[in-house]
Amino acid sequence: MSQKLILVWLSAVAMGVALSAHARETPADFATQVPLTVSGQGPWYRLELPLDVQLKARRTDLGDVRVFNAAGEPQAYALARAPAQTSESRHLTEVKWFPLYNSADATEQAPSIRVRSSANGTLVDVQPSTQLEAGEEVLRGWLLDASGIKAPLQQLILDWTSERDGFQRFSIEASDDLQHWQSWGEGQIARLTFADERVEQHEIGLPGQSARYLRLLWKAPQSAPTLTSVQLESVSTSSLPMPLVWSQSLAGSAIKGGEYTWQLPMGLNVERLQVELGQPNSLAPVTLSGRRESSLPWQPLGGGLLYRLTQNGQDVVQNELLLPGHTVQQLKLTVDERGGGIGEQAPSIRFAVRATQLVFLARGAGPYTLALGNATVKAANLPLSTLIPDYSAAKLATLGKATVDGPVVGTSTSTVTTAVIPDVNWKKFGLWAVLLLSVLFLAAMAFSLLRKPAAKS
Template sequence: MSQKLNLGWLGAVALGVALSASAQEKPADFATHVPLSVSGEGPWYRLELPLSVQLNARQTDLSDVRVFNAAGEAQAYALAREAASTRENRTLTDVKWFPLYTSADATERAPGIRVQSSANGTLVEVQPSSQLEAGEEVLRGWLLDASAIKAPLQQLILDWTSERDGFQRFTIEASDDLQHWQSWGEGQVARLTFADERVEQHEVGLPGQSARYLRLLWNSPQLAPTLTSAQLQSASPRSLPLPLVWSQPLAGSSVKAGEYTWQLPMGLNVERVQVELSQPNSLAPVTLSGRRESSLPWQPLTSGLLYRLTQSGQDVVQNELQLSGQTVQQLKLVVDERGGGLGAEAPTLKFAVRSTQLVFLARGAGPYTLALGSATVRAANLPLSTLIPDYSAAKWAALGKASVEGAAVVSNSSTVTAAASADTDWKKFGLWGVLLLSVLFLAAMAFSLLRKPPVKP
């Protein structure tokens, strides 16, 4: 038994020495250095990585991000970000809806209602607060009962019937008691006939908050449709992704009519894109494709209808496409030009990725520096629960804050690459030497143990 323990201990020591040899990283190994300022109570500090800084990384998963103290010592750190796949856990629920009526001369005010509900808050009946005569009733909007949904609401999906096609615009309000209402912005759905095809938009994004009831009030009550279906998509708090961060406008190119391409600074997990629609009355059914590099075939990502139309003196704009977070470095937009196209010049494009937060444990004296930009280093981040013992939401909220100070300092890339390559070669030779000596030592020990005569009882 003691012989097995000795061998296991020696193997652990050899592995520890090897890992230590591979972890001697220096600020000079990285192409970009960003000074950090810290505030609040440490020793843990949380930094929201600006997208402009992230784009200096050489590895898509940010494995080449480090924090160093004034002595050039690497700090223990963790990366906090939600993967796009968490959205697969969302739940789609059919909800009941109730019409909201008001008098013809009171369409500017929210309709008053009387409700009857069950013991758990589920609505049974909704009626106007005052009796309306026949012919005075005007459909103002709809009340949705979300009381059975306990998770934050992410998306509203509607279906409806209407005498004519077009856009349906309405305000969205939320309440837990049907008395106090909070604005959740505006919604817009559409049903259009285009080139002998029907184009429909049923989904409306919600802010990811919980509410028992939603009130939809149409901007033009005379155009309020009759709902035939209402669904709400929800997600539990633990699966909510971090907020989106948007890039600066990115110029594209066009090699033929109706086809535009953009080159991203690096491979990124893109969640949304926003296409500039510079000309009023633009209407464009589009298909968006992406790929990691030029040698790979294009893969379809999504399709949709982009438009900028003038109605009643106001622009109605839909210029975003939602993706599922695939890693891409090139994007291609193909436009059905029967809608008039988007012009000969490629429009600018913005892309959005999930915000990434870095938490580091401050060891040694500051100032601290964020370093990134190496194609050779390996990931060194810890799980958040390992970096912060007894990690909890309260501890997260109490962490000190770190922020980027000034502009990033970019080293000479060729010098850094050569230095990193030479340093990597030295580390590689050292690592192989340590491993070889450890194996020889273990083999010698095992051989000596095998040559010993067995102990007589």
């Protein structure tokens, strides 16, 4: 073998050793390992990542997540934090509403009605199924005609006569045939005076489903207001977003009177926030700010009116704030203390983020392990369309399922900091040492070739 071929061979060996050492990742390189159980038809499996598992990651983009098989081989995977939405349009529609009457002694029952409707299902007239004597009828609630709206209903906006101040609570039910009703939870509207200002709450969130008719039944019929305007906001999207997942309670710190801060475990795209109001009869206008790190200025995220009031022996609570979904790691709540504040101690909070799905292609024998918690590795996830060549939203729903099975296995943060990261640094030092020695060896051989006298003919 000539000296030139030897040089080429040595260079290839050195680069091969370097690439092999860099690409070889094992579950032991990550601070946390979670056993997985798979079911259904493979070879692709989708996993709903629990929030407490996501918070074990060291990277905000979850770039340090990996899936390994029983032999410790990494699996190809993709992350879906929310399905791609090709379009989204919001429409605000004025709808008709009809009063629902009941007899005074039957206010606990849903009113029985008879209706007249047009050929397309639009309501023309709504009357009680039985004739009520004058003075016996009680306004129980309202029937809303949403038959002209074909998109999922996102929000209900009400207005009512000013004679009814205070809080009004009601149940929300949906139907497509006026016979079978599905509960959509409860709603609440409010109109009250606070510090010489008028505070009103008109909007009620809906679950984002379609329905032809809505029924609002007041909890206290004697306080049911007379509606003057009803609007429904609908949203048309190519696909629905992932559901929200909520955190455990998180303690905060009080900076000064009326200001509280919280440190999140990592940078997160927070979309909702619940503030624990420990004291009854609390009323607090608030503004919320956030930032990614302490060196950055606070950015406004939103605000609203938080309250916990006792009415008719029951607590009426509004403790949730909607956020724009920006990435934040620190939150600050500023309270207008004209309402009495919410206490000297910082309240606990719960935050919600969109669920994250991990889809992996099973290769090799199981059981499979989810590993995460290594700030030095590079992201290795593929696009869904690459992982699944004929990917579609419909196909995603038919994939096999993977679930977290058993406790999270790993070491504490302090242990990982001193054990895992130095191990990765030693690998880097080893790679550089191999490459440097190879270069020196090549230089030495080249120098010896230059000094060698030419062979005499």
